[in-house]
Amino acid sequence: MEPDFSKNNGLLSVILQDTATKQVLMNGFMNEEAFEKTKADQVAWFYSRSKERLWKKGETSGNTQEVISMKLDCDQDALLLEVKPQGPTCHTGTKSCFGDDYFSLQALERTVQEKMQNPEEGSYTKYLIDKGTDKILKKCGEEMTEVIIAAKNKDKQELTDETSDLLYHLLVMLNNEGISLQDVENKLEERHGKKQEYSIRDEIQKW
Incomplete structure (x- = not known):
């Protein structure tokens, strides 16, 4: 399934979600070039509507967002990125642009x-x-x-x-013992037949 850049002035709405905690981190926008750079670099790139240019998340702070998976919505005009954040996501210093009152x-x-x-x-x-x-x-x-x-x-x-x-x-x-909660979740998914990996590393050629 390919993203549809014919809508919304050529922009995808993009949600970043922490792959470990599932916390929603931020919302941004990508044009086609930012989308391709995200695939190539495996870190999140966006298009700034106010500055009218591409920007890499964390380009000044160093708090980049390593992309683990990419999922389009059913209309192909919104994108969910599961990421491994390399530090706070918000420019205010919080983990999420939506605040840190989150527990899991x-x-x-x-x-x-x-x-x-x-x-x-x-x-x-x-x-x-x-x-x-x-x-x-x-x-x-x-x-x-x-x-x-x-x-x-x-x-x-x-x-x-x-x-x-x-x-x-x-x-x-x-x-x-070197075992993560994700390791346990992966085993449970396997046992219940619902293990669905959609890694950018494995699936990049399908986009």
Whole structure:
């Protein structure tokens, strides 16, 4: 399927979405040249309507957007780019132009990863990592036991609280072992027969 540049004065509306967290990062516009440069460079290029020129996202800040996949809408005049952001997307310094009041398991995982890579004194995540695998596994076991007890007691609030604790400790354990939440999601997609890769690296010749 090819983008339709005959509409909207030759421009595609483009949404950038974080491939890991699924957070919407920004909206911009591409003309055909920006689209071709995005395919060629595998980073997001746009067309500035106010300055009437091409611009690469992050060309001055260095916060480029590595393109992971490209998906057209059904009318072929809007494009969804899943990207791996190399820093804040918005010029104000926030991760998203729509604000940072956003939460997901992927966002929590990113926080865990950042704390693992840049440990801070007093951080509980740093404490777990310093104590090592046995301590992390012990905490996962303890939290799982508390989840079971809460479920057995039919205590919804306690079950919610303990499940939240368990998920956090599981993310620490997985990332400590070099496994990402995306790896788990990929396996689940495979098991359910819904794995659909549409990588710009694999599909670029189809555009």
